Structure formats: C-alpha cells, structure tokens
Amino acid sequence: MTSPTNVTRWRGEDLGHPIPEERHAVSVCLPRWRDNVGYEEGDPAVTGAMQCGYPRFFFHPDTARLFAECERRLARPGECAIAFPSERVARRCAEFVRRETGADVRTAACWSDSVHAVFMPVAARETAKAFWQHTGEILPSRQAAALLEGRGQLNSSESVREKQLIRERVASLQGCSADDVYLFPSGMAAIFTAYRLFQRLRPESRSIQFGFPYVDNLKIQQRLSRVKPVDRAVSFFPRGAESDIDEVARLAAAESLLGLFVELPGNPLLGSPNVARLSELSLRRDFPLLIDDTLAACVNLDTLPVADVVATSLTKYFSGAGNVLAGSLVLNRERPYYERLKTLLADEFEDIFYGEEAIVLERNSRDVAERVPKINANAARLCEFLAERPEVANVFYPARVDRANYERHLRPGGGFGGLFSVVLRDAAAKTERFYDALQISKGPNLGTSFTLCCPFTILAHYRELDFAESCGISRHLIRVSVGTEDSDWQIERFAEALRECHH
Numbered sequence: 180m181t182s183p184t185n186v187t188r189w190r191g192e193d194l195g196h197p198i199p200e201e202r203h204a205v206s207v208c209l210p211r212w213r214d215n216v217g218y219e220e221g222d223p224a225v226t227g228a229m230q231c232g233y234p235r236f237f238f239h240p241d242t243a244r245l246f247a248e249c250e251r252r253l254a255r256p257g258e259c260a261i262a263f264p265s266e267r268v269a270r271r272c273a274e275f276v277r278r279e280t281g282a283d284v285r286t287a288a289c290w291s292d293s294v295h296a297v298f299m300p301v302a303a304r305e306t307a308k309a310f311w312q313h314t315g316e317i318l319p320s321r322q323a324a325a326l327l328e329g330r331g332q333l334n335s336s337e338s339v340r341e342k343q344l345i346r347e348r349v350a351s352l353q354g355c356s357a358d359d360v361y362l363f364p365s366g367m368a369a370i371f372t373a374y375r376l377f378q379r380l381r382p383e384s385r386s387i388q389f390g391f392p393y394v395d396n397l398k399i400q401q402r403l404s405r406v407k408p409v410d411r412a413v414s415f416f417p418r419g420a421e422s423d424i425d426e427v428a429r430l431a432a433a434e435s436l437l438g439l440f441v442e443l444p445g446n447p448l449l450g451s452p453n454v455a456r457l458s459e460l461s462l463r464r465d466f467p468l469l470i471d472d473t474l475a476a477c478v479n480l481d482t483l484p485v486a487d488v489v490a491t492s493l494t495k496y497f498s499g500a501g502n503v504l505a506g507s508l509v510l511n512r513e514r515p516y517y518e519r520l521k522t523l524l525a526d527e528f529e530d531i532f533y534g535e536e537a538i539v540l541e542r543n544s545r546d547v548a549e550r551v552p553k554i555n556a557n558a559a560r561l562c563e564f565l566a567e568r569p570e571v572a573n574v575f576y577p578a579r580v581d582r583a584n585y586e587r588h589l590r591p592g593g594g595f596g597g598l599f600s601v602v603l604r605d606a607a608a609k610t611e612r613f614y615d616a617l618q619i620s621k622g623p624n625l626g627t628s629f630t631l632c633c634p635f636t637i638l639a640h641y642r643e644l645d646f647a648e649s650c651g652i653s654r655h656l657i658r659v660s661v662g663t664e665d666s667d668w669q670i671e672r673f674a675e676a677l678r679e680c681h682h
C-alpha cells in the first residue's frame with residue numbers, strides 16, 4: 180500500500196508544520212484534538228509552534244513581517260497596521276473597523292501604489308483581522324515575501340497569460356465563456372464581491388442564506404450588511420428544507436430580496452437543498468441566486484444553468500495542492516440579472532489576484548479533471564466502509580443526504596465529491612481518542628490530492644458551539660477530505676483508529 184509520507188502529518192511532533200511541507204502552504208498540522216482547542220484558545224504552546232495557518236485565519240510570518248515593516252515606516256504612536264492588496268480594499272476594511280468599533284482609523288499607501296495599509300489603534304486589530312477573514316480580500320504571503328525583497332508587483336506578462344488560462348479552464352469546466360469568469364485572491368473574496376453587487380442593486384433589502392453554510396458565507400451577510408438589526412439583514416434557514424422554500428416564497432412575495440445564497444452541497448453536512456425549486460422562485464420573484472459549488476469539486480455538478488452567479492473556492496479541488504488561495508465568480512448569460520451584474524462588475528471588480536499565485540494555480544489545476552474522479556471513487560468507498568461500522572453514528576456525504584437534489588445536477592460521469600463528515604457513537608467519550616489515533620494529515624483546508632481531516636466544528640465555530648449544535652452540527656464532528664492515495668491505505672488508517680479508540 181502506498182503511503183504518501185511527504186505530505187502525511189499527524190504525529191505529535193508535527194504540530195505547527197506546514198501541510199504540505201512548503202513555505203506558502205495553506206494548512207498547518209494540528210495533530211491532536213487538544214491542539215485544535217489550544218489554537219482556538221490562543222494557547223501559546225500551539226500558536227507559538229505554528230509555522231503557518233489557513234491564510235484567512237492566521238497571518239503567515241511573511242505577511243506579519245510586511246505589516247511590521249508598514250508600522251515601522253508609517254505608524255503613529257499607538258497604531259498597528261494591516262496591509263491589503265489595493266486602496267479600495269483597505270478603505271472597505273477601514274470603514275468596517277470604524278463602523279464596528281468607532282475607532283480612529285486611516286489608510287495609507289505602503290510599498291507601491293496598489294498596496295495600502297489600514298492603521299488603527301491596537302484594540303481594533305481583531306476587528307480588522309475579522310474583515311481579512313470574512314471577506315478574503317487578503318494580501319498573500321507570496322506577495323508579502325516578494326514585496327519585502329523589493330519585488331511583488333501585481334502582474335507580469337507571464338501572470339497575465341496564466342490568469343487567462345485559468346479563466347479559460349474555469350469556463351470550460353462551467354460551460355461558459357471566459358469573458359464571464361472573474362478571478363479573486365480567495366473564494367470568500369469572490370463571494371464578498373457578489374454580495375457587494377447585490378447590495379448595490381438593493382441596498383436596503385435582506386439576503387437569504389439557504390442551508391447551513393461555510394462559516395464566512397453567513398458572517399459576510401451578518402457583519403458586512405448595512406441593514407440593521409442583523410436579523411433584518413439576513414434570514415437564515417440552516418436546514419435548507421422544502422418547507423423553508425415555502426417560507427422564502429412568503430418572504431419574497433412580501434418584500435424585495437437582496438439575493439439568495441446557497442451551497443451545493445453544503446459545508447460541513449454535505450446536504451443538497453432543492454436549488455431547482457429555488458431557481459424557479461428567484462425567477463418568479465425577481466431576486467438573484469448565487470450558488471457556491473466549491474464542494475462539487477469542479478467536475479461533478481452543473482449548477483450554472485440554475486443560478487445567476489456561481490462562486491467557487493479554487494483553493495480547494497481546482498488547485499488540489501494546498502499551497503494557494505483563489506476564487507472565481509461566473510455569470511450566467513441566460514439569466515435576467517446578467518446585464519446588470521456585468522455592468523456593476525465593470526466598476527466593482529479589481530484585479531487583486533497576485534500574479535505569482537496565478538502561476539502556481541495554473542500549474543496545479545492542469546489535472547483537475549483527472550484527479551477528481553479518483554477522489555470521488557475513494558470517498559465513496561471510504562464512506563461505505565465507515566457507514567457500516569458499529570462505532571459510527573453518522574456519515575454525512577452527498578450520496579447519503581438529499582441525494583435526489585444532488586443528482587438532479589450531476590454531470591455525465593460526475594460523482595459525489597471527496598468531502599464527508601463523520602460523528603461517532605458515544606461521541607463525547609470516543610472522539611478525541613479516535614482523532615488522535617488517526618494517521619492521516621490533520622489540519623484545515625480541503626480538496627487536496629492528499630487526505631486531510633479536521634475537527635471542523637471546533638475550528639470554524641469554537642465561539643458559537645451551541646449555535647452550531649442547534650443547527651445540527653455536532654461539536655464532535657470530524658470532516659474528512661479524501662485524497663488520491665490508494666483506497667486500501669485510506670481505509671486501513673480509519674480502521675486502525677477505530678480499533679485504537681475502542682481499546
């Protein structure tokens with residue numbers, strides 16, 4: 180059995196190491212359950228060991244050095260700095276920090292015409308960091324390192340070419356024109372841009388979050404809205420059931436909606452709402468519909484025909500290597516919002532996707548169409564194995580939840596993706612031991628060609644565990660992203676951990 184040792188990081192001594200082992204990796208090894216809790220608690224034994232982290236959540240050492248250099252050059256006494264890839268992004272962050280904290284905040288150009296930093300009192304730094312996380316409009320560590328070395332300009336002639344290649348690749352996967360594909364420095368930056376477009380159309384309206392989403396999809400609609408109070412800003416339907424569509428229909432009949440956001444399938448429960456029905460409703464009641472198809476792994480589902488906009492985190496399956504963040508928005512020409520969104524994007528869109536990131540992503544994504552079918556097959560087999568085990572209470576996987584809604588959009592040859600979540604029986608007593616015994620890479624991120632898992636609820640919802648549980652997301656949930664390794668090897672890893680935790 181092949182064991183991909185170069186990227187398998189699960190041992191105690193791997194704590195804090197990048198996954199994969201390279202400077203700009205976007206995952207970090209948190210090998211034991213308690214390391215994940217320690218990270219969330221800010222335990223210096225964990226955070227001090229971290230050589231990197233998921234870049235929207237953890238400032239990479241190169242990025243942190245850039246901020247320190249901005250401070251050294253331009254900060255006034257008592258100020259700290261966070262740098263962003265453009266003036267407009269920095270201004271958005273400054274406005275957010277002012278709105279949330281009332282602090283005195285300013286922006287200034289650092290390093291180049293494009294890179295701007297937000298200067299603020301140290302007490303407001305966490306709020307600016309929340310903007311960085313939720314909106315994903317980040318300055319990546321590759322660019323920070325290059326800027327510190329006196330390079331770091333956004334584009335070279337090579338990167339302009341690579342960006343075009345990526346847009347053509349996304350277009351061919353989505354079945355649209357490359358002219359309708361827009362690239363961003365993260366999946367969240369893509370979604371946040373769509374949200375801003377919708378805000379420009381209907382600034383006073385509420386959005387709909389349909390189904391329990393990836394954490395920042397909801398945070399954007401709560402914290403980046405201008406509508407107060409927050410329950411007027413977004414109506415949230417965590418279960419995404421048919422009866423919830425009836426409720427959306429009632430709302431849409433009574434007021435105009437900002438737009439509806441839905442993941443297909445959803446993270447972390449892999450449910451599939453009835454987007455065909457939502458799509459009909461959006462046409463009848465005139466609101467834009469955004470589908471986040473990240474977990475459909477680029478090749479499995481064809482969702483663009485039922486959406487106005489499809490957003491994808493290219494960080495995940497498209498890249499597959501776990502060493503670059505990126506996102507895309509795709510517009511559907513056949514839908515009624517196309518012209519309006521296109522016109523607004525001409526003003527709202529800025530190319531802030533760093534050229535060297537594009538070069539890495541272009542290389543990584545060449546084999547996406549070959550990688551994913553193998554991942555589909557491996558995940559299906561591993562889920563089948565786990566679902567039959569008496570120690571397992573639940574396996575959440577698109578073939579096992581809302582299957583008919585998922586299958587309605589299957590492409591020829593498409594499968595159920597590589598992501599699933601698992602909850603053990605007697606979870607409070609068994610989970611930690613099982614997790615610690617599991618000999619696969621353990622850290623944030625998904626969609627890599629190597630298998631990767633994390634205690635997702637702990638990492639994404641640590642400060643709102645009761646809320647997550649009220650939505651059906653167990654705090655003991657383990658999310659697994661299945662890779663391309665030998666399937667027997669994968670199954671043996673899980674079998675071993677199950678044996679270990681029942682000793």
Ligand SMILES: Cc1ncc(COP(=O)(O)O)c(C=O)c1O
Nearest residue numbers: 315365366367393446473492494
């Ligand atoms: C479904 C989904 N959408 C969007 C995102 C955000 O993507 P990114 O981390 O590239 O900003 C993620 C994960 O992070 C996700 O799982």
